[in-house]
Amino acid sequence: MSTLPGRRRGPSKGDRREQAILETARALLARKPLADITIDELAAGAEISRSSFYFYFDSKLAVVVALLHGITGELGRDAGPWLDGDGPDAESLRAALSALAVLWRDQGRLLTGAFAAAPGCPPLAQWRDGLRAAHVDRLAARIERDRAAGRAPAGPAPRVLAGLIDDLRTAAFAGTADPEALVDDLVTVELRMIYGDFGGSPLGRVIRQAP
Structure with a gap:
């Protein structure tokens, strides 16, 4: 039939x-x-x-690459409100990092191994470079918007700063057995990298008071 x-x-x-x-x-x-x-x-x-x-x-490598491509969407799934927003929005950043921490908790061995092997393995390097570029592009655009609107101070070139933040995240999550315990610290560090220390200003208080 x-x-x-x-x-x-x-x-x-x-x-x-x-x-x-x-x-x-x-x-x-x-x-x-x-x-x-x-x-x-x-x-x-x-x-x-x-x-x-x-x-x-x-090969075994082909299996790993397929697994990585399968979780690529999950790595940035909850980042939209943060990356497309503006200002030191601690809650949106925390939501994005919390989702990422859960993924690292569940897939940490796969991700850590892939990032470590990427420099000497073209298929893994291509995956890593594409993942990093997608995040850096959107974060750099956010930094540019906030600087143009006077919400963030001048500093390193947006793409340079975005790249430093992406590398910091990866190193932090790859180096811990408890990714979820790092979320609050990463929120504080990333906000300060972008928005600096605003002293007694409202922006400074938002960053310092983020739970």
């Missing part, structure tokens, strides 16, 4: 096996470093043979 027009087909057996490989990799990465994971483990977790594994991925 033919499929009715407009009806979506379910995932194929190949799609399910590919997803099973990715889920196996995700589960294994929660327990041990990427370097200790083998193709045999990935194949066994997906209930396929080692030779069948290569029908879906040509």
Whole structure:
């Protein structure tokens, strides 16, 4: 019987096996470093043979890259209100960083390994560069808006400052076993990097009083 027009087909057996490989990799990465994971483990977790594994991925690295692209949207999913807003909005920044911290808590081994390996691995470097550029572009635009409106003081070039903030976040989350515990400190540091110390001004009080 033919499929009715407009009806979506379910995932194929190949799609399910590919997803099973990715889920196996995700589960294994929660327990041990990427370097200790083998193709045999990935194949066994997906209930396929080692030779069948290569029908879906040509290497362990290809699995990791697919996992990373799968979570790329999550890395910036809740950042819109902060990046598209203006002024020292501590609550929007905290919401963005809190969502990011949860992702680092759940996917920290994958992300830490990817960032560490990126300098010597073109596919990972391309993923990392694209991720960083997307955040830096939007944050630099925000800094430019706030400086033009007199809400933020002059300082380093917006893209330079945005890049420093992005690198700080990555290093902070990659270097801790408890990403969520860093959120409040990162809120304070990032706001001060952008808005400086305004002394007794309303902007200064907003930054200092951020919980």
